[in-house]
Amino acid sequence: xxxxxxxxxxxxxxxxxxxxxxxxxxxxxxxxxxxxxxxxxxxxxxxxxxxxxxxxxxxxxxxxxxxxxxxxxxxxxxxxxxxxxxxxxxxxxxxxxxxxxxxxxxxxxxxxxxxxxxxxxxxxxxxxxxxxxxxxxxxxxxxxxxxxxxxxxxxxxxxxxxxxxxxxxxxxxxxxxxxxxxxxxxxxxxxxxxxxxxxxxxxxxx
Amino acid sequence: xxxxxxxxxxxxxxxxxxxxxxxxxxxxxxxxxxxxxxxxxxxxxxxxxxxxxxxxxxxxxxxxxxxxxxxxxxxxxxxxxxxxxxxxxxxxxxxxxxxxxxxxxxxxxxxxxxxxxxxxxxxxxxxxxxxxxxxxxxxxxxxxxxxxxxxxxxxxxxxxxxxxxxxxxxxxxxxxxxxxxxxxxxxxxxxxxxxxxxxxxxxxxxxxxxxxxxxxxxxxxxxxxxxxxxxxxxxxxxxxxxxxxxxxxxxxxxxxxxxxxxxxxxxxxxxxxxxxxxxxxxxxxxxxxxxxxxxxxxxxxxxxxxxxxxxxxxxxxxxxxxxxxxxxxxxxxxxxxxxxxxxxxxxxxxxxxxxxxxxxxxxxxxxxxxxxxxxxxxxxxxxxxxxxxxxxxxxxxxxxxxxxxxxxxxxxxxxxxxxxxxxxxxxxxxxxxxxxxxxxxxxxxxxxxxxxxxxxxxxxxxxxxxxxxxxxxxxxxxxxxxxxxxxxxxxxxxxxxxxxxxxxxxxxxxxxxxxxxxxxxxxxxxxxxxxxxxxxxxxxxxxxxxxxxxxxxxxxxxxxxxxxxxxxxxxxxxxxxxxxxxxxxxxxxxxxxxxxxxxxxxxxxxxxxxxxxxxxxxx
Ligand code: HEM
Ligand SMILES: [Cu+2]
Numbered sequence: 001x002x003x004x005x006x007x008x009x010x011x012x013x014x015x016x017x018x019x020x021x022x023x024x025x026x027x028x029x030x031x032x033x034x035x036x037x038x039x040x041x042x043x044x045x046x047x048x049x050x051x052x053x054x055x056x057x058x059x060x061x062x063x064x065x066x067x068x069x070x071x072x073x074x075x076x077x078x079x080x081x082x083x084x085x086x087x088x089x090x091x092x093x094x095x096x097x098x099x100x101x102x103x104x105x106x107x108x109x110x111x112x113x114x115x116x117x118x119x120x121x122x123x124x125x126x127x128x129x130x131x132x133x134x135x136x137x138x139x140x141x142x143x144x145x146x147x148x149x150x151x152x153x154x155x156x157x158x159x160x161x162x163x164x165x166x167x168x169x170x171x172x173x174x175x176x177x178x179x180x181x182x183x184x185x186x187x188x189x190x191x192x193x194x195x196x197x198x199x200x201x202x203x204x205x206x
Numbered sequence: 207x208x209x210x211x212x213x214x215x216x217x218x219x220x221x222x223x224x225x226x227x228x229x230x231x232x233x234x235x236x237x238x239x240x241x242x243x244x245x246x247x248x249x250x251x252x253x254x255x256x257x258x259x260x261x262x263x264x265x266x267x268x269x270x271x272x273x274x275x276x277x278x279x280x281x282x283x284x285x286x287x288x289x290x291x292x293x294x295x296x297x298x299x300x301x302x303x304x305x306x307x308x309x310x311x312x313x314x315x316x317x318x319x320x321x322x323x324x325x326x327x328x329x330x331x332x333x334x335x336x337x338x339x340x341x342x343x344x345x346x347x348x349x350x351x352x353x354x355x356x357x358x359x360x361x362x363x364x365x366x367x368x369x370x371x372x373x374x375x376x377x378x379x380x381x382x383x384x385x386x387x388x389x390x391x392x393x394x395x396x397x398x399x400x401x402x403x404x405x406x407x408x409x410x411x412x413x414x415x416x417x418x419x420x421x422x423x424x425x426x427x428x429x430x431x432x433x434x435x436x437x438x439x440x441x442x443x444x445x446x447x448x449x450x451x452x453x454x455x456x457x458x459x460x461x462x463x464x465x466x467x468x469x470x471x472x473x474x475x476x477x478x479x480x481x482x483x484x485x486x487x488x489x490x491x492x493x494x495x496x497x498x499x500x501x502x503x504x505x506x507x508x509x510x511x512x513x514x515x516x517x518x519x520x521x522x523x524x525x526x527x528x529x530x531x532x533x534x535x536x537x538x539x540x541x542x543x544x545x546x547x548x549x550x551x552x553x554x555x556x557x558x559x560x561x562x563x564x565x566x567x568x569x570x571x572x573x574x575x576x577x578x579x580x581x582x583x584x585x586x587x588x589x590x591x592x593x594x595x596x597x598x599x600x601x602x603x604x605x606x607x608x609x610x611x612x613x614x615x616x617x618x619x620x621x622x623x624x625x626x627x628x629x630x631x632x633x634x635x636x637x638x639x640x641x642x643x644x645x646x647x648x649x650x651x652x653x654x655x656x657x658x659x660x661x662x663x664x665x666x667x668x669x670x671x672x673x674x675x676x677x678x679x680x681x682x683x684x685x686x687x688x689x690x691x692x693x694x695x696x697x698x699x700x701x702x703x704x705x706x707x708x709x710x711x712x713x714x715x716x717x718x719x720x721x722x723x724x725x726x727x728x729x730x731x732x733x734x735x736x737x738x739x740x741x742x743x744x745x746x747x748x749x750x751x752x753x754x755x756x757x758x759x760x761x762x763x764x765x766x767x768x769x770x771x772x773x774x775x776x777x778x779x780x781x782x783x784x785x786x787x788x789x790x791x792x793x794x795x796x797x798x799x800x801x802x803x804x805x806x807x808x809x810x811x812x813x814x815x816x817x818x819x820x821x822x823x824x825x
Contacts, residue, residue: 135441139428
């Protein structure tokens with residue numbers, strides 16, 4: 001496929017993200033990458049589970065966590081995963097505008113999640129003086145949840161820079177795989193959050 | 207856009223720029239070879255210094271503290287900066303060619319992986335010059351590592367983090383390359399064994415390195431930001447480090463050993479003039495070893511106090527690995543059996559490997575017996591065991607592969623006589639050094655001790671061991687002489703100097719930058735041999751001559767790595783003085799800026815045109 005066909009396809013194939021060899025490589029490579037990410041988070045979860053009672057006399061999870069806030073956060077993030085599915089749906093129908101709209105909504109929801117998370121951390125630090133240095137539990141909590149938060153930040157930056165960069169160009173076979181794997185990444189972040197919700201917060205207050 | 211016309215002698219600056227920006231897997235292979243080779247020499251000098259300290263009882267060649275730095279940096283350097291990169295050198299040089307690919311899946315990432323490794327490696331060694339290198343052992347057990355003063359362990363943590371990221375990229379790259387880029391007809395069960403082992407090793411990298419990443423992060427938070435993961439008086443638990451480290455560390459052994467098996471499979475089959483005996487079983491054993499490699503990490507922790515149940519499970523799981531490994535040994539022997547064997551340097555290494563590695567495997571089963579390990583643990587018995595495996599397996603394979611693939615990589619051939627001299631010095635030196643250490647260990651000489659008393663039965667053994675180490679050093683010098691001599695003579699060899707069997711030998715040496723002018727049609731295992739037995743000279747093409755797509759060079763991987771390197775210093779020194787935080791911002795700014803540049807600039811590559819290829823063919 002020549003350069004011209006990639007950037008200005010005469011007609012869009014049904015799965016534009018996998019239409020070129022580069023796209024296919026990105027697609028499979030990213031799934032592999034997510035395999036590695038899973039080990040990363042599994043290790044962090046293991047560490048957290050080993051240390052979640054090691055409060056060193058400080059605040060424990062029962063005293064800290066409230067489910068209302070976390071519930072809202074969960075809803076925001078789950079919804080954002082759904083909206084990114086819509087975006088990909090429109091990508092496959094070669095409807096660039098609608099894809100961008102749904103991606104915009106996804107980003108907004110993600111930003112909402114992030115604001116709540118910052119509020120939560122700030123709250124713990126200032127109300128309870130609960131920090132990474134308070135106890136091994138504190139270290140484990142901030143590292144696991146913060147690592148996830150870092151992934152959210154990265155995912156948002158990724159979406160935003162893709163959207164800005166391609167705003168005027170529309171969809172082509174070069175950027176379709178990029179949009180596609182960004183949304184894969186976003187789903188992954190969402191799945192990890194479901195685990196965090198269960199393991200950290202639900203198990204933490206029960 | 208493309209010019210195939212070979213430019214005469216490029217200027218030094220142009221060549222340098224070419225290497226700094228290259229995304230060609232064959233050039234990246236050469237860079238891995240040079241950098242890995244350099245670190246191998248550094249690690250070797252450290253080993254000699256250790257052995258010199260132990261040459262006689264109560265020696266004072268180095269101080270106790272410096273000794274700790276030596277063993278730590280020797281182990282770390284050898285594993286992460288020598289053995290791994292040298293394996294990557296061969297994977298880069300050979301795997302795409304063996305599967306008939308024009309390129310790897312992610313050329314940009316490939317070059318980024320290399321530069322990250324190199325700058326991570328430099329970072330690790332900076333500690334030597336700023337008041338002391340890491341000194342907590344290559345395993346960096348907490349709390350020894352978390353309380354180690356100075357910056358040595360910080361350099362260890364950040365250096366490994368940076369180079370580890372590069373390794374992970376390399377692993378993913380090879381996985382995708384092998385899944386997606388095989389030539390027509392190259393089914394999985396026709397892939398050469400080296401490619402298979404590279405594939406499984408890459409999968410191990412993918413699942414093992416993130417555990418190390420996490421461990422290093424936790425260590426970094428503890429040491430640099432006051433977290434308490436491993437700090438007992440904050441409720442932390444040092445055993446977590448051990449688990450994370452060995453969840454990575456044990457598979458790491460197979461990340462090194464499996465490709466080594468792959469190298470020997472190629473060499474033994476080529477120089478026995480037979481297809482590999484039990485190819486299917488070999489593939490199966492490779493996958494099985496890879497899988498079991500993940501189940502056994504806690505055999506490094508028998509004495510930690512996990513309890514008899516856990517110890518037994520991990521002991522049995524460990525011993526199970528002996529089965530597929532044994533299958534491999536027998537298949538190599540059956541390949542040799544009745545073959546028309548040619549004994550040259552690569553083959554000598556292969557023949558030396560089989561008994562040596564078998565011995566290492568046997569002591570492996572011994573240390574895997576949990577109850578017996580209480581006796582062996584942290585004695586020289588263990589040092590002897592793992593050097594039999596790691597040197598007898600991996601380093602032998604690297605040296606074998608170096609002689610075997612040198613013609614493909616450089617177009618010249620290493621001198622066989624000098625190669626044999628290297629082999630004999632190294633082989634005899636190796637066994638002198640390490641065989642006797644089994645007995646030193648059984649007599650109670652502990653590992654990582656700086657010195658020992660007179661008249662405890664340890665004097666002679668240590669003397670012999672040191673003599674052996676220096677013989678290996680002599681062997682290495684002959685290797686260097688060989689390399690210099692071969693390069694000076696610059697006698698060109700053809701594409702297939704060994705009368706070999708696999709695809710990489712079907713094209714010129716060194717290969718053109720686009721590898722295959724036409725993708726080959728693979729019609730069986732050992733595809734080149736298939737064609738030869740049918741009387742053809744080369745491969746049957748699978749396609750007409752057409753345009754070839756190539757990736758553009760890029761300077762960004764280098765810039766990204768430099769950025770992270772700079773940021774590393776910021777992370778380390780902010781613990782003394784917060785103004786160092788600026789370095790973090792500068793470094794991360796450079797790295798992220800380069801990444802952003804990468805993502806907003808379209809990089810679709812270019813095409814070599816059909817006409818140019820045809821013109822070149824006529825010349
Ligand atoms: C070829 C010559 C080599 C010699 C003479 C040598 C010698 C030694 C010695 C004397 C020690 C210290 C034992 C102790 O007191 O604890 C040691 C440790 C070690 N070596 Fe080697 N070695 C060689 C090659 C290698 C290679 C090729 C590797 C890996 C690829 C390797 C990996 C290690 C490791 C991981 C340790 C443990 C370091 C630690 O305790 O932190 N060595 N070696
Ligand atoms: Cu192990």
